[in-house]
Amino acid sequence: MTSTDHTDVGEQHLEVRLRVNGMPRRVELPVRRTLCDALRQDLGLTGTHVGCEHGVCGACTVLLDGEPVRSCLMLAVSAEDHDVTTVEGLTEPDGRLSPTQQAFVDCHGLQCGFCTPGFLTTVSAFIEENPDPTPEEAREAVGGNLCRCTGYQNIVASVLRAAEIQKERATESTEGSDA
Amino acid sequence: MKTPKFTYHAPRTVAEALDVLAEHSTDAKVLAGGQSLVPVMAMRLASPAHLVDINRLTDELSALEVDDAGVRIGALVRHARLERDEAAAARVPLVGQALRHVAHPTIRNRGTTVGSLAHADPSAEMPTVLALLGGHVVARSVRGERTIDAADFFVGPMESCLGYDELAVSAWFPAPEGRFGTAFDEICRRHGDYAMCGAGVVAVLDEAEQYVSLKLSLVSVNDVPEVLDLTEVVRGTAYDEVDHAALGDWVRDRIDPPGDLHASADFRRHLASVLTKRLTREAAARAITTTEGARA
Ligand SMILES: Cc1cc2nc3c(=O)[nH]c(=O)nc-3n(C[C@H](O)[C@H](O)[C@H](O)COP(=O)(O)OP(=O)(O)OC[C@H]3O[C@@H](n4cnc5c(N)ncnc54)[C@H](O)[C@@H]3O)c2cc1C
Ligand code: FES
Ligand code: FES
Numbered sequence: 176m177t178s179t180d181h182t183d184v185g186e187q188h189l190e191v192r193l194r195v196n197g198m199p200r201r202v203e204l205p206v207r208r209t210l211c212d213a214l215r216q217d218l219g220l221t222g223t224h225v226g227c228e229h230g231v232c233g234a235c236t237v238l239l240d241g242e243p244v245r246s247c248l249m250l251a252v253s254a255e256d257h258d259v260t261t262v263e264g265l266t267e268p269d270g271r272l273s274p275t276q277q278a279f280v281d282c283h284g285l286q287c288g289f290c291t292p293g294f295l296t297t298v299s300a301f302i303e304e305n306p307d308p309t310p311e312e313a314r315e316a317v318g319g320n321l322c323r324c325t326g327y328q329n330i331v332a333s334v335l336r337a338a339e340i341q342k343e344r345a346t347e348s349t350e351g352s353d354a
Numbered sequence: 355m356k357t358p359k360f361t362y363h364a365p366r367t368v369a370e371a372l373d374v375l376a377e378h379s380t381d382a383k384v385l386a387g388g389q390s391l392v393p394v395m396a397m398r399l400a401s402p403a404h405l406v407d408i409n410r411l412t413d414e415l416s417a418l419e420v421d422d423a424g425v426r427i428g429a430l431v432r433h434a435r436l437e438r439d440e441a442a443a444a445r446v447p448l449v450g451q452a453l454r455h456v457a458h459p460t461i462r463n464r465g466t467t468v469g470s471l472a473h474a475d476p477s478a479e480m481p482t483v484l485a486l487l488g489g490h491v492v493a494r495s496v497r498g499e500r501t502i503d504a505a506d507f508f509v510g511p512m513e514s515c516l517g518y519d520e521l522a523v524s525a526w527f528p529a530p531e532g533r534f535g536t537a538f539d540e541i542c543r544r545h546g547d548y549a550m551c552g553a554g555v556v557a558v559l560d561e562a563e564q565y566v567s568l569k570l571s572l573v574s575v576n577d578v579p580e581v582l583d584l585t586e587v588v589r590g591t592a593y594d595e596v597d598h599a600a601l602g603d604w605v606r607d608r609i610d611p612p613g614d615l616h617a618s619a620d621f622r623r624h625l626a627s628v629l630t631k632r633l634t635r636e637a638a639a640r641a642i643t644t645t646e647g648a649r650a
Pocket of ligand 1: 384392455456458461465473477521548
């Protein structure tokens with residue numbers, strides 16, 4: 176992290192090293208820039224959506240070292256040297272949709288899609304931690320994310336389906352390697 | 355919504371952080387998990403000229419130690435880590451019982467428990483827990499280190515007694531002594547919201563299942579966490595002979611909660627009485643089912 180003098184704009188800027196979706200990125204930004212704004216404005220990753228900007232809605236949720244965090248409550252400079260995963264980084268290496276993404280398609284887990292990036296990141300981390308959730312646990316897992324149009328029934332169904340797809344793909348790949 | 359401008363400091367050692375805090379004192383604020391400070395700044399309710407980001411001080415501030423006497427956590431222990439720690443849950447179950455009610459899991463991944471104490475929100479769970487257990491906070495500055503008892507730490511709503519140049523480096527949650535049981539619950543409009551009213555209880559019973567002590571503390575009722583001691587009301591009475599509903603009335607008649615947008619004062623009094631009735635019974639039942647050395 177190197178400091179640059181930007182007396183013309185009267186504001187401290189820093190050059191920050193970030194790892195976003197596996198790619199090392201260097202970006203110079205004002206220190207007060209939040210991680211969500213840095214992702215969207217500086218890195219062009221507009222998949223991360225910004226709703227309330229104070230931690231309540233969950234739309235901006237990204238994975239920091241694999242754990243869901245609110246990117247609107249984190250300064251980009253604090254994310255230095257951490258791994259950030261956004262919705263753009265969820266697809267499988269072969270380009271297939273991830274289990275969570277596929278499940279939201281299958282179960283009509285989105286309508287306008289505004290809240291969806293936050294749900295996808297949150298649920299992806301959740302099914303890693305709890306590969307076999309009960310309906311009650313699935314509901315609890317998305318308790319911190321707001322959706323104003325799809326309705327939560329389909330979203331909870333998507334969480335359960337995501338866990339199923341994850342298991343199906345795990346068996347496929349072990350069968351594949353046996354063959 | 356953007357935070358006002360500030361100068362950012364990313365110290366690599368606690369000593370460096372303390373130097374920056376001493377130099378800028380009233381103009382500086384510590385940035386821990388940012389789960390309260392960032393929104394407060396974005397809403398322009400605070401505009402510190404200097405932010406001291408302690409997140410890189412993992413070597414010095416990440417310890418989570420559990421021994422027979424209780425649980426000590428460094429300033430960088432996030433709510434989520436403390437909540438999941440099995441040794442801490444076994445020794446001081448009240449901590450985990452309360453943490454489950456702090457915001458949502460995603461907020462707990464980032465927010466620190468010590469930061470929550472420093473923030474001193476009357477609607478926050480962990481200040482109440484610290485007060486109820488009689489814990490303390492350890493604060494350090496270039497002037498030295500001091501240990502501050504919970505009873506002295508909270509001085510007003512959103513106000514702790516930390517000096518501008520002080521960093522809270524750790525907090526201590528002692529385990530109750532004897533055959534104890536604890537319980538925590540709260541009532542919110544929506545799951546994960548700040549509570550309209552919450553309560554924690556510590557009950558200690560003797561071998562004859564009679565009360566040795568009974569203490570309770572409420573969330574969203576007082577400006578600073580206060581411990582209500584119900585021991586005199588129940589001492590020497592067997593657990594199953596206590597009228598728990600009457601304990602609820604006892605508490606209701608001794609509190610003076612604020613009324614606001616979220617709940618009227620009368621509604622809060624009612625909630626406090628309901629929670630007291632439920633939780634005193636629950637805590638005592640846990641004291642009975644657990645034996646020394648194998649608490650749950
Ligand atoms: C949507 C949402 C819901 C929430 N719901 C709840 C809830 O139900 N209950 C609840 O208790 N909390 C809730 N919180 C707040 C959360 O618990 C915060 O994590 C906590 O209050 C502050 O911890 P932090 O590490 O994020 O501190 P920060 O936000 O970084 O700091 C908060 C304040 O404490 C000071 N501070 C922090 N650490 C130290 C230190 N080590 N030494 C000195 N000063 C320090 C800072 O300078 C600042 O003034 C919620 C937050 C959000 C965004
Ligand atoms: S935009 Fe971050 S939680 Fe709403
Ligand atoms: S899909 Fe429209 S807000 Fe959730």
